[in-house]
Amino acid sequence: MTNKAAPNLSQLVALRDPRSPAAEAYRALRTNIQFSSLDKPLRTILTTSTAPDEGKSTTVANLAITIAQSEQRVILVDCDLRRPTLHTLFGLPNEEGLTSLMLQEGGRVPLQKTEVPGLMVLTSGPLPPRPADILGSRRMEAVIAQLREHADIVLFDTPPVNAVTDAAVLATKVDGVLLVFRAGATRRDRAGEARRLLDKVNANIVGVVLTDVKQEDGYSYYGS
Ligand SMILES: Nc1ncnc2c1ncn2[C@@H]1O[C@H](COP(=O)(O)OP(=O)(O)O)[C@@H](O)[C@H]1O
Ligand SMILES: [Mg+2]
Numbered sequence: 001m002t003n004k005a006a007p008n009l010s011q012l013v014a015l016r017d018p019r020s021p022a023a024e025a026y027r028a029l030r031t032n033i034q035f036s037s038l039d040k041p042l043r044t045i046l047t048t049s050t051a052p053d054e055g056k057s058t059t060v061a062n063l064a065i066t067i068a069q070s071e072q073r074v075i076l077v078d079c080d081l082r083r084p085t086l087h088t089l090f091g092l093p094n095e096e097g098l099t100s101l102m103l104q105e106g107g108r109v110p111l112q113k114t115e116v117p118g119l120m121v122l123t124s125g126p127l128p129p130r131p132a133d134i135l136g137s138r139r140m141e142a143v144i145a146q147l148r149e150h151a152d153i154v155l156f157d158t159p160p161v162n163a164v165t166d167a168a169v170l171a172t173k174v175d176g177v178l179l180v181f182r183a184g185a186t187r188r189d190r191a192g193e194a195r196r197l198l199d200k201v202n203a204n205i206v207g208v209v210l211t212d213v214k215q216e217d218g219y220s221y222y223g224s
Contacts, residue, residue, distance in 0.1 A: 005091040007115065011058045012089060014065040015116060021215055026059075026066045029209060033063075036206050037176070043148055044174040045206065046079070046156040048167035048198075050190035054182040055211035057085045060157045063178075068119035072152040075111065077122045079156045079170055081131035084124035086157055090114050097125025101143055102134050109146060122147070131159075136169040144173055161194050171203035179208045 009016040014023045033042060047060040057080070064076040077098060078086040087094040096110040101122075111120040128134055135158075147154045156174065158167035171177050177198055181191055198205055 005088075007091040008089050012061060012065060014062040014069070018069070023062075023066070026062045029059075029063055029207075030066045030070065032207060033176075033178075040175075042153070042176040042206060044144060044154045044156070045176045045178055046158050046167065046170055046174050047178045047180055047209075048158045048161045048171075048194070049180040049182075050162045050186055050194045051160050052083065052163075054160075054180050054186060055209070056080075056160075056180045057089065057157050059178070059180050059209050059211060060155050061086060061089050064119055064155050065116050067153055067155075068116045071118065073150070074119045075122060075147050075151040075154045076119065077147065077154060077156045078124040079135060079158045079166065081124055081127055081134065081166065082159045082164065084127070084157075086121055087123040090121050092121060092123055094123040094125065097123035098143070099125035099128050099134065101125070102128070102137070102139055105139075109143070109150075111150070120151070132165045132169050135166050140170075141173055161197050162190055168197050168201050168203070171198055172201050175204060176206035177203045178206060180211060181208060182211045183213045185212070 013020055014026050017023060047056045049056050061076065064074045068074045076086060078084045079098065081099065092112050100110060101107060111122055114121055134140060156170060158170055161167040179194060
């Protein structure tokens, strides 16, 4: 048994310090997403980026908290089956998770509660040999449909789209894709390449989040 660790509050600023400018930026992101699709609300959204460490997991985790704080039911799924971090961020065990579900049809979904009311997390589970096969499977579609029944919105964390196909494969099964770029770090050509890879599978890119923006620069979010 793993002891339940405390959530990593330093990265979960929407939980730790809801009045901070950073938390306010996540609320602006939430609002922008909600208003970007008034006719057909986005129910399933994934975050990806060009490379590791651009802030995908931090962004999607804080966005999930912020949406739950607006009294919607949110499920956050760790589909980064290469470098999963959501269990660490929320201080949850990861013996069971998304990949365990792939092995048994109709099994219980090992959703875990968090200290945020309305927010449940499905951690990665044990790392599989071929993540893209799992994310591209029929079984994955069934799992997404099942999760949608239990939440108003389902958010998915993924690996960098430029490095492996996982995010592009999953992008075909969700309503929207949020790209995360890091100010001063993400290369322009790589950003263009990410966009091209997602366009190729007809992904619906709903916006770009720019992370690590100095506060005096103003907003950390802008539309695509
Ligand atoms: N908006 C942000 N501003 C500054 N630092 C950030 C921001 N978002 C994430 N980080 C930091 O960047 C590092 C990588 O974040 P992470 O979310 O794990 O990236 P990824 O999932 O893309 O690999 C972490 O140390 C995190 O605290
Ligand atoms: Mg990550």
